[in-house]
Amino acid sequence: MWSHYADSHRGVCLEWEVDEEQVKGLLLEVKYENTLTTLDTVERLETGHLSLNVSTNGKFIIQKFKNWEYEDELRTYIICEDSLKKGELKSFLGKLTSIYFGKNTSPENIDLVKHNAKHIPDIEYKQVDLDVDTMKMSLIKKI
Incomplete structure (x- = not known):
């Protein structure tokens, strides 16, 4: 990688x-597929920031093409409340x-x-x- x-x-x-208990549910297995989900709907909140529905449109966050399957990847991500705060330190467990x-x-x-x-x-x-x-x-x- x-x-x-x-x-x-x-x-x-x-x-x-x-601690495995701390990260339970936070680490997501990447799904290796022949075709990928496309981003088709993005909501714009009143604040002007973008919002993704992770269960549907956010599926692309944990998808890769099948030929990358050897990586056996887990992912986690942080959704920032204020997407304009670039470079802000976020704490990890x-x-x-x-x-x-x-x-x-x-x-x-x-x-x-x-x-x-x-x-x-x-x-x-x-x-x-x-x-x-x-x-x-x-x-x-x-x-």
């Missing part, structure tokens, strides 16, 4: 320790335990992430690599 979602291995992956850096993450970005996470106790930072023969990720070092 690094090559698809982490900007060609320049991104990060966050590892969370969570559980404890952030590790940040994995892709093999192509720049030293400057590693430093930036570490600086922004310095207030989080007991966090581990790890660098990963990709074996091009097997296409498997491996931990190369703790940083």
